[in-house]
Amino acid sequence: MELILREYNLKLKHTFTISRKSIDFQPSLIVELQRDGFSGFGEATSNPYYKITVPVIVQDLEKIRSIIENTTDQTPEEFWSKIHPFLxxxxxxxxxxxxxxxxxxxRKKGKKLYELWNYDIDKNPLTDYTIGIASVDKMVAKMKELPWPIYKIKLGTKEDIAIVKELRKHTNATFRIDANCGWGVEETINNAVKLKKLGVEFLEQPMNADNWEGHKEVYKHSVLPIIADESCIIEQDVAKSHHHFHGVNVKLMKCGGLTPGRRMIEEAKKLGLKTMVGCMTESTVGISAIAHLLPQLDYVDMDGALLLAEDIASGVTIDFGKISYSEINGTGVTLIKVL
Incomplete structure (x- = not known):
């Protein structure tokens, strides 16, 4: 099996701002595995919050290149278990x-991933579209640029309620709020009351990831569901989130890919937690992988490629929140910008 690494710097359509950072470019690494006439593609992006850069990803993969390339026909689960100790x-x-x-x-099995997993795609949820923090005028302009049925609004400012009130004047779309750890306990409980009246569906990670006592208090008193993101990173965090959150947002890059992501979703469902998968501003390579998990999800945030000025791959397509799959097997990805 041949390992091929390609580094990209993905340009965004607009400056993307959340409570802790702003970016205009998103560094990304595309991994290709080639064998027996088939190629598989994966992606990971840099993330300062988790102290991850593309050079660090490349360095760690190069250290185990021989182990990867000497892989024989293993299932994805077997492959993940073999590689996990090294990464x-x-x-x-x-x-x-x-x-x-x-x-x-x-692809080698001649199936799309959701077919391989025996998932039924008939009732897939719609994806939201993210509006990053900006002036209210710019946030309104972004909504008008792309009318959408569900918007994810990034907050964490001193004017959060006023922002949502103004945005509500311009659309009847469902709102989801992501404060990216920007609020406190009382602020979250009070904001939830006001935001529910403004057509907000749920709040994502309003407080610091390690504030478990605070999460428990908010869980008891919030009039809106609270979805864990930064507090739910790896598989063990799903059980911790029970009785502290109403649902979990699984990020494939944080948990180590589709294989553990599927296990996290399954456990969350058993615990009665709402299930969501989110993206991290990746290209259609990463977004197409998320698409195959849709039948297992209540919510999804897979708009990363829509935020790019120029994509580097084709695969799943998204129209007014609805995802359509590629005719190609596997995740359905084809690289259109090959470095």
Whole structure:
């Protein structure tokens, strides 16, 4: 099996701002695994919050190149278990590799991933579209630029309620709020009351990830569901989130790929938690992988490629929130910008 690494710097359509950072470009690594006439593609992006850069991902994958390339016909689960001990310190690298292997494996089997997993795609949820923090005028302009049935609004400012009130004047779309750890306990409980009246569906990670006592208090008193993101990173965090959150947002890069992501979703469902998968501003390579998990989800945030000025791949397409799959097997990805 041949390992091919390609580094990209994805330009965004607009400056993207959340409570802790602003970016105009998103560095990304595309992993390709080639064998027996089939290629599988995976992706991981840099993330300063988790101290991950593309050079670090490349370095960690190069260290185990021989182990990867000497892989014989293993299932994705077997492959993930073999590689995990070498990359448990870098889940982003593991994610890119795992997605690529799942893609390669399904293509070799002559199936799309959701077919391989026996998932029924008839009732897939719609994806939201993210509006980053900006001036209210710019946020309104972004909504008008792309009318959408569900918007995810990034907050964490001193004017959060006023922002949502103004945005509500311009659309009847469902709102989801992501404060990216920007609020406190009382602020979250009070904001939930006001935001529910403004057509908000749920709040995502309003407080700091490690404020478990605070999460429990909010869980008891919030009039809106609370979805864990930064508090739910790896598989063990799903059980911790029970009775602290109403649902979990699984990020493939944080947990190490599709293989553990599927296990996290399954456990969350058993615990009665709402299930969601989110993206991290990746290209259609990463977004297409997320699409195959849709039948298992209550909510999804897979708009990353829509935020790009120029994509580097084709695969799933999205129209007014609805996802359509590629005719190609695996995740359905084809690189259109090959470095």
């Amino acid at each position: 448990k310190h870098n889940m982003f690298a593991l994610c890119a590799l795992d997605i690529a292997y799942n893609d390669w494996y399904a």
